[in-house]
Each structure stands twice: as C-alpha cells, then as structure tokens.
Amino acid sequence: MNEEPVFEATLSPHRSLGRTGLIILVVLTAGATIFHLGFFAIAGAWPIVGFFGLDLALLYGAFWLSYRSGRAREFVTVSRTDLEVRKVAPSGRQSAFRCNPVWARFTVDRHEEIGITHMRVSSRGDGTEVGSFLNPDDKESFATAFQRALSTARR
Incomplete structure (x- = not known):
C-alpha cells in the first residue's frame, strides 16, 4: 500500500x-x-x-x-486505491485479503436483539469475515467507522 x-x-x-x-x-x-x-x-x-x-x-x-x-489480530487498512484485511492467527499464521475499495462490498448481518452478528468484506466473488471475535458494541462502532472510510475512499 x-x-x-x-x-x-x-x-x-x-x-x-x-x-x-x-x-x-x-x-x-x-x-x-x-x-x-x-x-x-x-x-x-x-x-x-x-x-x-x-x-x-x-x-x-x-x-x-x-x-x-487472545493473540489473534486483524489489521484493516483502507486507502483510496487499496483495501487490505490482514489476519494473524494465534499460531502466527497470516492471511490477507486485498481489493480495490471501489469494488469492495461491506455486508453486515444483524440480529434484532444482539445487534451485529457478522461482518464481511467481499469483492468479485472473493472475501473475508472481519471482526468475528469482537463484542456487539465494538462490532457496531467498527462497522460505522469502516463504512465511513469506504465512502471516503470511493470519492
């Protein structure tokens, strides 16, 4: 990036x-x-x-x-030309998903009582789940900030 x-x-x-x-x-x-x-x-x-x-x-x-x-980490970065979600497993194994933010689709599944249950970033048939280990409040704040960042990157 x-x-x-x-x-x-x-x-x-x-x-x-x-x-x-x-x-x-x-x-x-x-x-x-x-x-x-x-x-x-x-x-x-x-x-x-x-x-x-x-x-x-x-x-x-x-x-x-x-x-x-608890050693698991996800690093999410958005620029005007690139979106990257890099995951680090507790074992140290890393995986990454990259795409252009213009083509990225951010989907959020909600449950009426719990709030956000799943968040996923996808592009052209490929994708990855984001923040699966977060609590509902953290998922909500991340989803809001990430959606805002995607909108900014697409302008």
Missing part, C-alpha cells in the same frame, strides 16, 4: 482477566485446593487427592487456551 491510509484499525479479542488477575486466581485456587487436600488426606480419602490436582490443571488449561486465542 503506497498511499496514505484513509482508515487503519487493529482488531483484537477482549480478555476481561489480565495476567495479574490470572496469577492471583491460580494462587488462590491452589491455596484453597491445598488447604482442603489436607483434610481429605488426613481422613484417608486418597483417591480425592488426584481429583483436586485435576481441577487446578483444568482451570489453568482453560485460561491458557483463552489467552492463546
């Missing part, structure tokens, strides 16, 4: 629990697990000991997967 962009956006998934919060949660859960583990060990309920470790491992694994998926 050689021209000055009319619009640039970096989209990323929202994570409500930060790294510090995760550490606190795991430490508190581990502390509660170890505390209760002592009672079961004294009572001779040894099979329960293994299950206590399992719940902690599952909790950590669930948050690890959540943070991994």
Whole structure:
C-alpha cells in the first residue's frame, strides 16, 4: 500500500482477566485446593487427592487456551486505491485479503436483539469475515467507522 491510509484499525479479542488477575486466581485456587487436600488426606480419602490436582490443571488449561486465542489480530487498512484485511492467527499464521475499495462490498448481518452478528468484506466473488471475535458494541462502532472510510475512499 503506497498511499496514505484513509482508515487503519487493529482488531483484537477482549480478555476481561489480565495476567495479574490470572496469577492471583491460580494462587488462590491452589491455596484453597491445598488447604482442603489436607483434610481429605488426613481422613484417608486418597483417591480425592488426584481429583483436586485435576481441577487446578483444568482451570489453568482453560485460561491458557483463552489467552492463546487472545493473540489473534486483524489489521484493516483502507486507502483510496487499496483495501487490505490482514489476519494473524494465534499460531502466527497470516492471511490477507486485498481489493480495490471501489469494488469492495461491506455486508453486515444483524440480529434484532444482539445487534451485529457478522461482518464481511467481499469483492468479485472473493472475501473475508472481519471482526468475528469482537463484542456487539465494538462490532457496531467498527462497522460505522469502516463504512465511513469506504465512502471516503470511493470519492
């Protein structure tokens, strides 16, 4: 893209629990697990000991997967001659969709209660979904700004 962009956006998934919060949660859960583990060990309920470790491992694994998926990014750039949507998967794999903004079609699917459910940019039979991981409010604000940018680029 050689021209000055009319619009640039970096989209990323929202994570409500930060790294510090995760550490606190795991430490508190581990502390509660170890505390209760002592009672079961004294009572001779040894099979329960293994299950206590399992719940902690599952909790950590669930948050690890959540943070991994949180590394996904989408970079959307619009200039007068080029529109690019570059996606970066959590694994680092990248894909890109490019087209002329004059030929681009931006479609938005809405649900009456939820709001925007899907956003798609397409051109001449090819296309890509945009912002699938965004919450409804973020989808709404992105759709408004992106539609405005497309209109500006087409003038």
